[in-house]
Every structure is written in C-alpha cells, then in structure tokens.
Amino acid sequence: MSKQSTPLAPVDPAVDAPCCPPLTERRVPAETAAVLAPAFKALGDPVRLQLMSMIASAEGGEICVCDLTPAFDLTGPTISHHLKTLREAGLVDAERRGTWVYYRARPALLRQLAALLAIEPTQS
Amino acid sequence: MSKQSTPLAPVDPAVDAPCCPPLTERRVPAETAAVLAPAFKALGDPVRLQLMSMIASAEGGEICVCDLTPAFDLTGPTISHHLKTLREAGLVDAERRGTWVYYRARPALLRQLAALLAIEPTQS
DNA sequence: CACCTGTCTTGACGTCCGTCGAATCAAACA
DNA sequence: TGTTTGATTCGACGGACGTCAAGACAGGTG
Numbered sequence: 001m002s003k004q005s006t007p008l009a010p011v012d013p014a015v016d017a018p019c020c021p022p023l024t025e026r027r028v029p030a031e032t033a034a035v036l037a038p039a040f041k042a043l044g045d046p047v048r049l050q051l052m053s054m055i056a057s058a059e060g061g062e063i064c065v066c067d068l069t070p071a072f073d074l075t076g077p078t079i080s081h082h083l084k085t086l087r088e089a090g091l092v093d094a095e096r097r098g099t100w101v102y103y104r105a106r107p108a109l110l111r112q113l114a115a116l117l118a119i120e121p122t123q124s
Numbered sequence: 125m126s127k128q129s130t131p132l133a134p135v136d137p138a139v140d141a142p143c144c145p146p147l148t149e150r151r152v153p154a155e156t157a158a159v160l161a162p163a164f165k166a167l168g169d170p171v172r173l174q175l176m177s178m179i180a181s182a183e184g185g186e187i188c189v190c191d192l193t194p195a196f197d198l199t200g201p202t203i204s205h206h207l208k209t210l211r212e213a214g215l216v217d218a219e220r221r222g223t224w225v226y227y228r229a230r231p232a233l234l235r236q237l238a239a240l241l242a243i244e245p246t247q248s
Numbered sequence: 249c250a251c252c253t254g255t256c257t258t259g260a261c262g263t264c265c266g267t268c269g270a271a272t273c274a275a276a277c278a
Numbered sequence: 279t280g281t282t283t284g285a286t287t288c289g290a291c292g293g294a295c296g297t298c299a300a301g302a303c304a305g306g307t308g
Contacts, residue, residue, distance in 0.1 A: 023234070024181050040173065053147045056147050078266070082266085099276065100284070114241035199297075201257080201298070205256090223304080
C-alpha cells in the first residue's frame with residue numbers, strides 16, 4: 001500500500017507507525033527511538049536542514065536538483081550525497097522526469113517528529 | 125581553566141532566537157539552520173533521544189543520573205558523555221545537589237524545533 | 249582523617265560523516 | 279551515432295562520533 005515504483009533509491013523505512021505521544025509526556029521506548037533518531041540525525045546538518053526546507057516549501061510540492069545545487073557553496077556530488085541521506089531517512093522522495101530529478105517531501109515522518117517534540121500547552 | 129568550582133558545564137548556545145516559521149512554509153535561512161541543526165543532531169542518537177525523553181517527562185521536572193544510567197546497557201562514562209552532548213546542545217540543564225546530579229529539560233529550544241517541524245493543518 | 253559511592257574527564261580505539269575529484273549513468277540533441 | 283548536460287556513484291581524505299577502561303573529582307559516612 002505504500003509500495004510505489006521506485007524511481008531512485010528503494011528506501012522504505014518503517015515510517016508508518018501510528019506514532020507517539022510527546023517526548024515530554026512519557027519515555028519514548030527504545031524501538032521508537034531507533035526508528036526516529038535517524039530522521040533527527042538526517043536533519044542534524046545545516047545543509048540538509050536547508051535542503052529539507054527548500055524541498056518542503058517548494059511551490060507545487062516539488063523542486064529540481066538543479067535549483068537546489070546552486071543555492072550552496074558545495075559541489076554537485078556533495079549535494080547529491082546529502083539528498084541521498086534525506087531519502088534514506090524517509091524524509092523526501094525523488095523522481096526523474098526527463099533530464100531533471102525532482103524532490104518532494106514526505107509529510108508522514110515529519111509529522112511524527114513534530115508530534116514527538118510537541119509540548120503540551122502547559123496543562124492537561 | 126579546566127579547574128573550576130562550576131558544578132557542570134556553563135554552556136549557553138544562542139537559544140533565544142524569536143524563532144522560525146515552519147520548515148514547510150519558507151526556506152530556513154542559513155543562520156537559523158546553523159543554530160538549530162546541532163540540536164537535531166543531538167537528538168539524532170537513539171540513546172540521547174531516550175535520555176531526552178526521560179528527562180523531559182520526569183516527575184518534578186528533573187531526574188537523577190543514577191536513575192538514567194541503569195536504564196541502558198552502557199557504561200557510566202558513556203551516558204555521561206551523551207548527557208554532556210545534550211547539555212552543550214542547550215537541550216538540558218544539570219545541577220549537582222549533594223552526591224547526585226539532576227538533569228532537567230530546557231523547553232525553549234525544544235519549542236523552536238517543534239515550531240520548525242510543525243505542519244500546517246492540511247489546509248492551504 | 250580514611251574510605252566509599254556517584255559522576256565526570258581523559259585517552260584511546262574503531263567507525264561513521266562531510267567533502268571533493270574523477271568516473272559513470274541517463275536523457276536530450278546535433 | 280557521438281556529444282553535451284544533469285545527476286549519481288565511487289574512491290579517498292581528514293575530522294568527528296560512540297564506546298570503553300582507567301583515572302580524577304565531589305561529597306557523604308565511618
């Protein structure tokens with residue numbers, strides 16, 4: 001049901017867990033930590049955080065690598081490497097159309113991270 | 125200057141920025157990414173994510189290291205090292221009272237991370 | 249005071265990460 | 279077909295990370 005034709009990396013981490021009460025409510029179990037920590041790790045680099053943001057905020061929901069690369073002072077291979085990291089973390093998805101490759105965000109995992117970090121409004 | 129009476133590290137990153145529209149709304153600037161990426165990085169390890177959760181969800185708002193260490197299959201120094209990482213990221217704070225050291229969460233930075241990851245409620 | 253318990257620091261080890269240049273692959277075009 | 283352009287993969291390098299054992303420090307107890 002979550003299996004599509006894989007355009008690039010066939011990554012598919014267990015990103016469909018029902019997900020998690022906030023970090024601040026009860027201790028996150030080891031299995032949940034094992035699943036979500038890699039996503040935080042992927043966001044733990046300034047370049048990838050900006051890439052993630054550019055992809056997630058792109059008009060039309062997608063953006064071309066050719067628009068991502070010139071935004072940084074890094075070589076193409078390095079940007080490609082960071083994009084692969086985001087892909088393998090389950091945060092983005094890539095599709096090649098003709099000459100160009102387009103990236104789009106995967107909201108599911110982002111939502112899980114946001115839910116985990118959510119802070120209850122001071123009172124319950 | 126390594127010899128001090130300061131109970132623990134006096135770390136103090138720039139954690140008081142007014143903070144950020146969601147990742148998905150507009151591109152996060154490089155300066156913001158540089159400030160927040162290290163916090164995500166600190167949460168990007170399963171042990172630290174659990175530690176953070178245990179601290180943030182502790183009753184009374186604080187928890188003793190002596191209650192954290194036995195929860196993992198790791199040596200004391202390793203746990204101490206992870207706690208230092210969380211401290212230097214500005215996510216937690218430590219205080220020594222008598223024999224024991226107590227850790228408590230710093231909600232400010234957590235709130236910034238949550239705000240950055242927030243997803244607008246599906247409507248455009 | 250000496251001793252013990254709890255915690256942090258130091259030094260070391262192997263592994264992973266960020267970056268680059270060079271090579272490779274994919275699609276469009278002459 | 280061969281060439282050009284866009285993107286990824288490969289191989290390598292220096293630096294950072296996760297872990298541990300051993301040592302140092304702080305504070306309570308005899």
